[in-house]
Amino acid sequence: DAGVIQSPRHEVTEMGQEVTLRCKPISGHNSLFWYRQTMMRGLELLIYFNNNVPIDDSGMPEDRFSAKMPNASFSTLKIQPSEPRDSAVYFCASSLAPAGRNEQFFGPGTRLTVL
Amino acid sequence: KQEVTQIPAALSVPEGENLVLNCSFTDSAIYNLQWFRQDPGKGLTSLLLIQSSQREQTSGRLNASLDKSSGRSTLYIAASQPGDSATYLCASPIKAAGNKLTFGGGTRVLVKP
Numbered sequence: 001d002a003g004v005i006q007s008p009r010h011e012v013t014e015m016g017q018e019v020t021l022r023c024k025p026i027s028g029h030n031s032l033f034w035y036r037q038t039m040m041r042g043l044e045l046l047i048y049f050n051n052n053v054p055i056d057d058s059g060m061p062e063d064r065f066s067a068k069m070p071n072a073s074f075s076t077l078k079i080q081p082s083e084p085r086d087s088a089v090y091f092c093a094s095s096l097a098p099a100g101r102n103e104q105f106f107g108p109g110t111r112l113t114v115l
Numbered sequence: 116k117q118e119v120t121q122i123p124a125a126l127s128v129p130e131g132e133n134l135v136l137n138c139s140f141t142d143s144a145i146y147n148l149q150w151f152r153q154d155p156g157k158g159l160t161s162l163l164l165i166q167s168s169q170r171e172q173t174s175g176r177l178n179a180s181l182d183k184s185s186g187r188s189t190l191y192i193a194a195s196q197p198g199d200s201a202t203y204l205c206a207s208p209i210k211a212a213g214n215k216l217t218f219g220g221g222t223r224v225l226v227k228p
Contacts, residue, residue, distance in 0.1 A: 004158075033216075043159075043204070043218040056215060091158055100214025101146055106158035 004107035006092050012113045018080040021110045024073055025094030033104065034067055034077050035091040043091075049075065050097050082114045117142040117209040121219035129227050134192035136222050138205035143183045146214065150179055150190050151204045153221070159204065163190070195226045 005024040013019055025032050033048040047057040052069045060067070064083070069075040079086055089109045096102040120139045128134060138148070147166050151159040163179045165172045165188065171180040176193040192199055204221040208214040 042220050045215050048215065059215075093159075098214060100208025100216055103149065103161045103164050104159075104216065105161060106151075108158045111156075 004092055004094055004105055006090075006107035006110050008110060009108060010111045010113075012115065013082055014115050015083055016081045017114075018078065019082045019086075019112060019114075021077040021090050021092075021112070023075045023077070023092030023107060025075070025092070026105055027073070028096070029094035029105070030072065030097045031095045031099040031102075032069060032075050033093040033095075033099070034075070035093065035106075036088045037091060037109070038088045046077070048099055050099060055099070079112075082112075084114045087112055087114050117145075117207060117217045119205060119207055119217050119219040121203075121205060121222050123222060124220060125223040125225075127225040127227060128195055130195060130197060132195055132226075134190075134195050134199065134224060134226075136190040136192075136203050136205075136224070138188040138190070138219055140186045140188075140207050140217075142207075142209070143186055145183065145207045147208065148179070148181050148188045149206045149216070150177075150188075151206065153202045153204060155201075162203075195224075197226050197228050200224055200226050 007022045034046040037043045046059045047067045049069045067077045091109045093104045093106045095104045118141045149164045150162040163172045165181040178191045181188045202221045202223045206216040206218040
């Protein structure tokens with residue numbers, strides 16, 4: 001298996017622009033997670049899905065952030081409009097359900113820089 | 116609220132020495148405790164997952180123990196190698212919050228040749 005796939009690996013954009021991050025989970029995994037990692041705050045869970053349904057989005061910082069999972073093999077995290085404080089590494093992870101009970105496998109991350 | 120703490124934040128040892136990494140958690144009602152490794156600029160790699168009913172889990176040179184009553188887990192790495200240099204994170208799912216993983220801040224390890 002190719003593991004969790006994320007794209008792009010690096011994104012540099014200007015403040016106010018829309019940013020879309022993409023994730024393909026491991027085939028057969030039915031839980032998907034979006035995390036953000038910064039030096040100041042460490043690793044934070046933004047949102048997670050079970051069977052394509054958002055279960056907990058309490059970690060999403062603002063309404064500027066939204067996530068979708070239209071099918072079992074694809075998810076997006078969108079930031080609109082982006083701000084410099086959104087600069088971070090965004091990770092997608094997947095696991096078998098139920099969430100937290102099984103090993104999570106992480107993608108390589110997307111390094112986002114908002115100028 | 117479950118808090119997960121890792122001390123020290125950084126550790127430097129000579130090659131061949133055994134590594135001992137500590138993880139503390141405040142809520143003992145956990146399903147499991149997971150250890151991850153993160154190399155610079157990379158994602159997290161799952162190392163070991165200890166179920167709440169287990170006391171330890173082993174994989175090669177790695178051994179992780181779990182003591183729920185004291186809220187502690189320890190990751191031992193035997194005969195460290197320069198390739199073991201990385202950041203090690205522990206995480207535990209919060210039962211009361213839908214099993215979301217809460218991560219410690221990590222311990223950055225440097226193994227000197």
